[in-house]
Amino acid sequence: MLHTSNIQFKYDNGPSFHFPDIHCGKGEHLLILGESGRGKTTLLHLLAGLLRPSSGEVKILGQTTSGMDDASLDRFRGKNIGIVFQTAYFVESLKVLDNLALPAYLTGEKVNREKAIQALSRLNLESKINVMPANLSTGEQQRVSIARAIMNAPLVILADEPTSALDDKNADQVISMLEEQAALNGSALIIVTHDKRLKDRFSKQVSI
Amino acid sequence: MNLLKISWSNIRFRPLNTLLSVVLLAFGVGIISLMLLINDQISEKFDRNIKDIDFVLAAKGSPLQSILANVYHVDAPTGNIKVSDAKRLIKNPMVEKAIPLAYGDNYEKFRIVGTNSDYPDHYGCEVESGKMFEKPFEATIGYEVARDAGLKVGSTFTSVHGFDNAAEGDPDAHHHDKPFTVVGIFKQSGCAIDHLILTPVESTWLVHEHGEHHEEDMEQPATDLPEHHEAETTQLADHAEDEHQHMDAEAHDPDEGREMTAYLLIKRNKGAFGMLSKQAENTTMQLANVAVENSRLMNNFGIGMSTITAIAIVITILSFISIFISLYNSMKDRKYELALLRTMGGTRMKLFALILSEGLLLVFMGYVIGLLLSRTGLLILSNTMKENFHYGFDKLGITFYELILLAITLVIGIVASLLPALRALKMDISKTLSNG
Numbered sequence: 001m002l003h004t005s006n007i008q009f010k011y012d013n014g015p016s017f018h019f020p021d022i023h024c025g026k027g028e029h030l031l032i033l034g035e036s037g038r039g040k041t042t043l044l045h046l047l048a049g050l051l052r053p054s055s056g057e058v059k060i061l062g063q064t065t066s067g068m069d070d071a072s073l074d075r076f077r078g079k080n081i082g083i084v085f086q087t088a089y090f091v092e093s094l095k096v097l098d099n100l101a102l103p104a105y106l107t108g109e110k111v112n113r114e115k116a117i118q119a120l121s122r123l124n125l126e127s128k129i130n131v132m133p134a135n136l137s138t139g140e141q142q143r144v145s146i147a148r149a150i151m152n153a154p155l156v157i158l159a160d161e162p163t164s165a166l167d168d169k170n171a172d173q174v175i176s177m178l179e180e181q182a183a184l185n186g187s188a189l190i191i192v193t194h195d196k197r198l199k200d201r202f203s204k205q206v207s208i
Numbered sequence: 209m210n211l212l213k214i215s216w217s218n219i220r221f222r223p224l225n226t227l228l229s230v231v232l233l234a235f236g237v238g239i240i241s242l243m244l245l246i247n248d249q250i251s252e253k254f255d256r257n258i259k260d261i262d263f264v265l266a267a268k269g270s271p272l273q274s275i276l277a278n279v280y281h282v283d284a285p286t287g288n289i290k291v292s293d294a295k296r297l298i299k300n301p302m303v304e305k306a307i308p309l310a311y312g313d314n315y316e317k318f319r320i321v322g323t324n325s326d327y328p329d330h331y332g333c334e335v336e337s338g339k340m341f342e343k344p345f346e347a348t349i350g351y352e353v354a355r356d357a358g359l360k361v362g363s364t365f366t367s368v369h370g371f372d373n374a375a376e377g378d379p380d381a382h383h384h385d386k387p388f389t390v391v392g393i394f395k396q397s398g399c400a401i402d403h404l405i406l407t408p409v410e411s412t413w414l415v416h417e418h419g420e421h422h423e424e425d426m427e428q429p430a431t432d433l434p435e436h437h438e439a440e441t442t443q444l445a446d447h448a449e450d451e452h453q454h455m456d457a458e459a460h461d462p463d464e465g466r467e468m469t470a471y472l473l474i475k476r477n478k479g480a481f482g483m484l485s486k487q488a489e490n491t492t493m494q495l496a497n498v499a500v501e502n503s504r505l506m507n508n509f510g511i512g513m514s515t516i517t518a519i520a521i522v523i524t525i526l527s528f529i530s531i532f533i534s535l536y537n538s539m540k541d542r543k544y545e546l547a548l549l550r551t552m553g554g555t556r557m558k559l560f561a562l563i564l565s566e567g568l569l570l571v572f573m574g575y576v577i578g579l580l581l582s583r584t585g586l587l588i589l590s591n592t593m594k595e596n597f598h599y600g601f602d603k604l605g606i607t608f609y610e611l612i613l614l615a616i617t618l619v620i621g622i623v624a625s626l627l628p629a630l631r632a633l634k635m636d637i638s639k640t641l642s643n644g
Contacts, residue, residue: 041642042642045638045641045642048551050550050551050637050638050641051638070555070556071555071556071557074550074553074554074555074556075553075555077551077552077553078552078553078554079553083551085548085641087544089544089545089547089548089641090545090548091214091217091218091545091548091549092221092542092545093214093217093218093220093221094214094217098209098213098217101209102209102549102552103552103553104209105209105210106549106552106553106554106558107552107553111209148552152553
């Protein structure tokens with residue numbers, strides 16, 4: 001499903017990273033643990049194709065994403081990779097439901113409102129359909145961003161510190177939801193974090 | 209979900225920025241379009257009224273005033289001229305046609321003009337219902353007169369002395385008793401005849417037969433009210449008799465003592481009219497050159513219009529700056545969401561198009577509101593002008609110039625959003641999202 005070989009990355013005038021090879025098969029859940037400054041976000045951006053490795057390659061679904069041109073990569077990412085960021089970002093001017101319509105619109109798919117409403121109710125957010133994102137609590141925002149990440153039924157879900165801003169209860173809930181949603185499509189789930197609370201929940205782990 | 213919906217939400221999400229940009233542009237566009245409309249319609253109306261008239265022969269005074277009064281029918285005439293004097297000039301072979309005009313009265317602020325059928329013929333005005341006036345006190349009236357004063361063929365009305373300053377119910381108004389009968393109504397022509405009441409010259413002479421106070425009356429219609437009132441009560445029969453005796457007594461020259469306000473002259477060819485002007489110099493008359501006076505008028509007009517247009521252009525430039533700043537700031541505030549759109553499959557071009565469409569949407573709103581403003585302005589102005597001069601602007605459709613104006617505003621929208629859009633194009637999404 002997703003594997004990297006020998007990827008390195010160097011920031012202009014900044015630190016350089018050499019990451020261990022990562023393999024994550026269909027339906028597998030992988031936790032990547034690392035302290036601050038170890039390049040966790042950098043690795044996630046490399047996996048998501050938001051950054052290109054200085055050397056080595058990233059293969060997803062048999063395709064070398066690190067070799068695609070920008071526009072193809074944007075489209076590939078939109079269709080096949082769902083990303084949950086540490087901070088939940090939204091198009092602030094659009095309601096929750098319209099934010100959920102964005103992944104389909106941006107990848108040229110037909111917008112399926114029913115599917116968006118279903119995803120929101122699975123995450124106990126059916127009452128928030130017409131709320132503006134800024135009026136949600138942090139936990140709710142993170143849940144909406146999970147719903148959004150799975151809208152295009154991606155085969156890979158990447159989550160960057162999804163729990164670091166949340167209390168135990170919310171963190172637990174968010175992780176359970178990520179696992180459940182990944183299971184729905186048999187997606188590979190990769191979580192990058194320094195949050196020790198997650199350590200015992202995942203059997204497959206990589207440290208960087 | 210589509211690009212316009214996202215742009216529209218973004219615009220609505222920042223109502224104050226949007227309001228400032230749109231209002232500024234709407235005023236810029238509105239004023240420019242108003243100036244274009246006025247200029248267009250005034251020159252069109254003026255041209256239609258000039259229609260090949262070369263000179264106005266009228267009493268000495270301001271040549272511009274004699275044109276405003278006799279060609280456009282918006283100002284008071286310069287005075288009266290003697291028919292016998294005028295005829296000496298008019299018989300000159302260089303004069304192809306001389307159309308007589310005699311003023312003095314109005315009905316509900318519509319001027320009554322004594323003339324002959326040459327006048328409507330010259331403008332190609334056709335009678336729509338009824339017939340052309342023939343006998344004294346028969347009147348063929350303009351389209352607007354019929355519409356606004358509620359006159360029909362067969363209606364009668366009495367005139368009031370003066371031009372625009374006396375109306376029904378005004379206690380100072382000097383009413384004449386001899387009623388006019390409407391015998392015909394002209395088709396709408398777009399020229400001054402639309403708001404004139406035409407009658408044979410003789411009617412105006414008969415109405416004002418009494419006393420030699422003609423010219424003073426014109427200036428101060430109500431000063432000698434008692435004397436006139438008495439005079440005007442003369443019976444109709446006496447009137448005709450007077451007239452008859454008058455004619456008999458001066459049979460050798462029927463024009464003796466007759467007065468006219470002006471003659472509209474059309475020259476035969478490119479003849480030297482200078483000679484005729486010289487000839488007029490030694491009389492109480494003058495020849496006003498219509499083309500010269502009209503261009504002077506349009507020039508004066510033009511200076512005012514250019515000043516207003518310049519202000520409007522400055523406002524439009526301010527709106528451009530406002531749109532630019534508004535989009536640029538909103539881009540800065542929204543850099544995370546733009547990066548987010550990229551992570552969800554939005555290409556650079558889609559982001560570029562999104563920001564461009566926001567700019568275009570802003571200017572389009574400004575343009576549409578601007579056109580609505582200019583129409584509102586035009587209608588207000590038109591009503592004021594109709595009250596004072598019977599001149600209105602009635603064309604509210606989009607003109608060719610306004611399509612050019614649309615193109616210009618769209619270019620403003622594109623240019624103002626280009627830099628913010630280029631920033632979105634070049635954005636480093638990874639860096640933007642890591643800094644969050």
